[in-house]
Amino acid sequence: MALLKLESISLTYPGDECPAVANLSLSIDQGEFLAVVGPSGCGKSSTIGLLAGLTAATSGRITLQDRPILAPGPDRAVVFQDYSLFPWMTALDNISFALRESGRSKGKPAEEKAKKLLELVGLSSYSHKYPGELSGGMRQRVAIARAFALDAPVYLLDEPFGAVDAKNRVSLQDLLLKLWTGDGNKKTVFLVTHDIDEALYLADRIAVFTPGPGRVVKTVEVPFPRPRRRFFLVKDPRYIELRNEILSLLQQEILEELQQVEGGAGI
Numbered sequence: 170m171a172l173l174k175l176e177s178i179s180l181t182y183p184g185d186e187c188p189a190v191a192n193l194s195l196s197i198d199q200g201e202f203l204a205v206v207g208p209s210g211c212g213k214s215s216t217i218g219l220l221a222g223l224t225a226a227t228s229g230r231i232t233l234q235d236r237p238i239l240a241p242g243p244d245r246a247v248v249f250q251d252y253s254l255f256p257w258m259t260a261l262d263n264i265s266f267a268l269r270e271s272g273r274s275k276g277k278p279a280e281e282k283a284k285k286l287l288e289l290v291g292l293s294s295y296s297h298k299y300p301g302e303l304s305g306g307m308r309q310r311v312a313i314a315r316a317f318a319l320d321a322p323v324y325l326l327d328e329p330f331g332a333v334d335a336k337n338r339v340s341l342q343d344l345l346l347k348l349w350t351g352d353g354n355k356k357t358v359f360l361v362t363h364d365i366d367e368a369l370y371l372a373d374r375i376a377v378f379t380p381g382p383g384r385v386v387k388t389v390e391v392p393f394p395r396p397r398r399r400f401f402l403v404k405d406p407r408y409i410e411l412r413n414e415i416l417s418l419l420q421q422e423i424l425e426e427l428q429q430v431e432g433g434a435g436i
């Protein structure tokens with residue numbers, strides 16, 4: 170059943186002539202892991218902003234369980250690429266603060282829960298460190314642990330691993346899958362990524378966005394059973410086929426855009 174619904178959404182930022190998102194319709198089922206891929210500037214982050222309730226659509230309707238999304242709320246946790254931790258709080262305090270502020274836990278239980286989450290993300294011995302004393306990958310682990318501390322039904326992830334190296338990326342992806350499935354009660358995830366392989370490894374379905382302005386050209390079901398194993402996955406002919414299909418969808422749009430620009434410039 171659709172949990173999140175974007176219905177004919179358009180968004181034009183004040184002062185802009187062109188919409189960032191136009192006539193976008195997409196629905197995401199309860200417990201579904203949806204990945205969005207698309208070239209830079211096609212409105213992926215704008216769509217996260219709309220779902221988070223940080224930005225209002227110019228037209229159209231966005232709902233969560235049939236209720237309009239009008240503002241941020243505890244039912245949606247957001248993780249951005251830049252970690253967005255409080256620099257003046259230790260790793261442990263960043264997480265326990267989130268637990269207290271959201272009303273999920275108070276006092277000592279909040280600290281205990283925060284410690285458990287840090288253990289889960291492999292950072293027990295860094296609990297007293299401040300974000301500035303952690304590596305990028307570690308900071309992102311804390312940011313993810315903090316988001317999952319909120320135990321929200323919906324996770325909106327805007328290129329959460331964009332700034333980490335390939336090795337850390339792999340372990341963060343596995344961590345995300347572990348948190349997504351949680352205690353068997355799956356969260357609903359909307360993940361923005363530039364990385365087609367990441368989308369194919371993680372998602373149930375991939376929405377391919379194209380620019381000018383942002384819209385969905387195609388949604389692709391990812392047929393591979395879970396748990397997925399990277400080593401075998403990348404050798405699966407269906408994987409290669411899907412990867413090529415997505416790549417050519419993206420390249421086609423980019424080529425068409427280039428043709429327009431070059432044609433317009435008389436080149």
Ligand SMILES: Nc1ncnc2c1ncn2[C@@H]1O[C@H](COP(=O)(O)OP(=O)(O)OP(=O)(O)O)[C@@H](O)[C@H]1O
Nearest residue numbers: 182183185189207208209210211212213214215216
């Ligand atoms: N706060 C804002 N105010 C005005 N225009 C904005 C704002 N945020 C984004 N835009 C514009 O909206 C369009 C879509 O941007 P958006 O960041 O959503 O794309 P994106 O697909 O997430 O890009 P990237 O992959 O580079 O992060 C761009 O033309 C951008 O300039």
